[in-house]
Amino acid sequence: MLRQADETTSARHGLAAGDAARPASADWTIAQGWERYTAADHGVWKTLYERQTRLLAGRACDAFVQGMGELPIGADSIPDFRRLSEILMRRTGWQVVAVPGLVPDEVFFDHLANRRFPSGNFIRKPHELDYLEEPDVFHDVFGHVPLLMNPVIADYIQAYGVGGLRAQQLGVLDKLSRVYWYTVEFGLVQQADGLRIYGAGIASSATESVFALDDPSPNRLRFDLERVMRTRYRIDDFQESYFVIGDMDELLALAHIDFAPVYEQVQGLPEFEPDTVLATDRVVSRGTGAYHDARRKAAQP
Numbered sequence: 264m265l266r267q268a269d270e271t272t273s274a275r276h277g278l279a280a281g282d283a284a285r286p287a288s289a290d291w292t293i294a295q296g297w298e299r300y301t302a303a304d305h306g307v308w309k310t311l312y313e314r315q316t317r318l319l320a321g322r323a324c325d326a327f328v329q330g331m332g333e334l335p336i337g338a339d340s341i342p343d344f345r346r347l348s349e350i351l352m353r354r355t356g357w358q359v360v361a362v363p364g365l366v367p368d369e370v371f372f373d374h375l376a377n378r379r380f381p382s383g384n385f386i387r388k389p390h391e392l393d394y395l396e397e398p399d400v401f402h403d404v405f406g407h408v409p410l411l412m413n414p415v416i417a418d419y420i421q422a423y424g425v426g427g428l429r430a431q432q433l434g435v436l437d438k439l440s441r442v443y444w445y446t447v448e449f450g451l452v453q454q455a456d457g458l459r460i461y462g463a464g465i466a467s468s469a470t471e472s473v474f475a476l477d478d479p480s481p482n483r484l485r486f487d488l489e490r491v492m493r494t495r496y497r498i499d500d501f502q503e504s505y506f507v508i509g510d511m512d513e514l515l516a517l518a519h520i521d522f523a524p525v526y527e528q529v530q531g532l533p534e535f536e537p538d539t540v541l542a543t544d545r546v547v548s549r550g551t552g553a554y555h556d557a558r559r560k561a562a563q564p
């Protein structure tokens with residue numbers, strides 16, 4: 264059955280965790296243990312890498328393609344975080360640190376605020392290629408790390424970490440999580456040559472990288488900060504609406520504005536369901552809703 268996004272546990276992409284897997288270190292980091300990956304692990308990586316590289320040709324945004332091309336990320340093996348960090352550090356001051364899976368919000372934000380990207384060190388099993396409960400090394404490294412080479416996105420994600428710590432204190436984390444969700448995880452960007460993917464949740468998913476761009480079902484709406492803060496999202500299926508930025512500089516602007524007055528403005532206003540299209544929306548393409556309608560029908564007793 265379909266489940267409405269539960270925004271008390273903010274997301275499946277590094278934003279929430281239980282204590283079960285807590286490692287000894289306070290910041291939840293562990294050694295990547297690159298030497299311990301098996302041939303089967305590298306094989307899963309290769310399958311995913313090759314499939315996704317094929318699918319993303321003409322679909323991923325320029326910044327993603329450029330970042331990927333400059334990093335030691337290839338088909339043959341799971342990347343070594345030390346080698347990624349060396350190059351990232353020189354370019355944008357970021358590094359990749361290994362964690363056992365989802366980490367608590369404050370740990371996650373603290374890493375981002377200090378330009379450390381926490382990545383799951385494990386990889387999904389061969390029978391789980393299209394199903395992922397927690398972000399693994401493929402989602403985190405293939406999906407997120409190429410964009411950390413881009414100075415604008417590097418700043419934006421750090422600002423998100425700083426903003427996350429503050430939003431927690433203000434009790435408005437649900438609002439900020441939606442901004443992260445609809446940008447870093449599921450964002451689209453309008454390039455001169457067409458709509459492109461920059462969200463890691465899309466870029467690392469074979470099915471959603473086609474659905475988000477090519478399927479007539481979802482809405483594609485221009486990004487608007489207040490609107491997005493009021494919009495619930497799906498954690499259990501494809502998104503019903505994607506938000507489109509005009510260019511990467513829109514993220515740069517978001518990294519520099521003070522969210523506090525915006526939180527105040529949206530506080531107490533009605534929230535929007537993931538499929539809502541408003542009269543005030545700037546619509547890039549209005550979805551038919553057919554995909555989710557069929558899923559809802561199938562879920563009825």
Ligand SMILES: [Fe+2]
Nearest residue numbers: 276398448463
């Ligand atoms: Fe993610």
